[in-house]
Amino acid sequence: MTWTLPEPMLSTPTPRPDLPPGMAGEPKWDGYRALLSIDAGRVELRSRRGTDLRAAFPEILTGAAQLRDGTAFDGELVVWEEGRLAFERLQQRTQRRGAGAARAAGEWSAHFVAFDLLLLNGNDTTSWPYRRRRTALESVFSARRLTAPWTLCPSTTDQDVVNEWLTWAAIGMEGVVYKRLTEPYRPGARSWLKYKPRETTEAILGAITGTLAAPRTVLLARYDTSGNLQYVGRTTTLAAATSASIAPLLTRSSGEHPWTGWTFSAGWGSRETLDVTLVQPDVVGEVGVDVARDSAGRWRHPVRWHRPRPDLSPTDVPHLEPR
Structure with missing residues (x-):
């Protein structure tokens, strides 16, 4: 046996x-x-x-x-x-x-x-x-x-x-x-x-799942050293109160968005694509992340949303740095 x-x-x-x-x-x-x-x-x-x-x-x-x-x-x-x-x-x-x-x-x-x-x-x-x-x-x-x-x-x-x-x-x-x-x-x-060590940092809001009135998750962005807006990770599902606090800050993208035509996977190894709404990339948020990143510097695991940072502009956010 x-x-x-x-x-x-x-x-x-x-x-x-x-x-x-x-x-x-x-x-x-x-x-x-x-x-x-x-x-x-x-x-x-x-x-x-x-x-x-x-x-x-x-x-x-x-x-x-x-x-x-x-x-x-x-x-x-x-x-x-x-x-x-x-x-x-x-x-x-x-x-x-x-x-x-x-x-x-x-x-x-x-x-x-x-x-x-x-x-x-x-x-x-x-x-x-x-x-x-x-x-x-x-x-x-x-x-x-x-x-x-x-x-x-x-x-x-x-x-x-x-x-x-x-x-x-x-x-x-x-x-x-x-x-x-x-x-x-x-x-x-x-x-x-x-x-697992975690750190607090900043990212730009680039898109959402859910609706503008009730975002479910946020797709986060950072500019690379060439000035291109790159996807860096997605938040965990937002609590109702958090979603309600983010909604007034969002503006649907008008005209050409840096991510126009992009598709986003639901997760590592998943073939499911997300239904997203692109937003004006002018809102900065504070997030909690762990240390797992891919070679491009993107966060591999879901990100925890902490709070908006209206005192910061997208240019204040750290650049995306490949590992």
């Missing part, structure tokens, strides 16, 4: 960066969560939602030859490009198959960053406490002398190390995950803690 990959253990946000007592911290990678096993000679590679990723990442399957049969990892698939984690390359790779996937593996090779051990020598280790699983995971890497595409995720109980990791936003680290040292691996449970 073969072993079956469990559901991944999950995290819940925490507002504080402090390392909680009795927990270890690990960097949060800007990649795709994945679980991998090799059992009875069969390799499995699945996403957090159960999607089979084997065809898209042939180099991971080839790399499984380094592992002993009866081994399973939980971890993150990442692509490293020009000194940073390149999520957009990783996303492009998930659509490739066959010869296209093989070419992409050569151009944008992926690594599997292992942060948990679920199966060892055919024995299920999910009931073990984190501390024991972590020691065993390190032993697998040292005993097998694993090389690319395998990478061992760092782990620490030192707050100074956590503080250093939180300065790595420029290379694509999204924050820190905290795991209780005595806790087993609990499939589907949100028992880990996730801290």
Whole structure:
């Protein structure tokens, strides 16, 4: 009887960066969560939602030859490009198959960053406490002398190390995950803690979803260094009171808008396009964002609207800076 990959253990946000007592911290990678096993000679590679990723990442399957049969990892698939984690390359790779996937593996090779051990020598280790699983995971890497595409995720109980990791936003680290040292691996449970640094900044209102009288979300913009108005991200759904406060500031675009003819995706990897209304790009807002950005400098995750900034003009807003 073969072993079956469990559901991944999950995290819940925490507002504080402090390392909680009795927990270890690990960097949060800007990649795709994945679980991998090799059992009875069969390799499995699945996403957090159960999607089979084997065809898209042939180099991971080839790399499984380094592992002993009866081994399973939980971890993150990442692509490293020009000194940073390149999520957009990783996303492009998930659509490739066959010869296209093989070419992409050569151009944008992926690594599997292992942060948990679920199966060892055919024995299920999910009931073990984190501390024991972590020691065993390190032993697998040292005993097998694993090389690319395998990478061992760092782990620490030192707050100074956590503080250093939180300065790595420029290379694509999204924050820190905290795991209780005595806790087993609990499939589907949100028992880990996730801290993601956020910053407050400004952006220009370029378009909305919903109606001018009741905007639902705001599409945000910044000028690039050439003076072109570029899309940088979209807010989360606005609360009713927030929507009502923004509506009087909006003016439907008259004449040619810099975004005329553009289409906007509903989200990363989505084929759904948004129904938007272009507005005069003369209103500035204060927003809260996390550190995840693509190579063009756009915010990858939904943005939190804070308040209008009538004291600022669009020229006061920071320029869009590619990473």
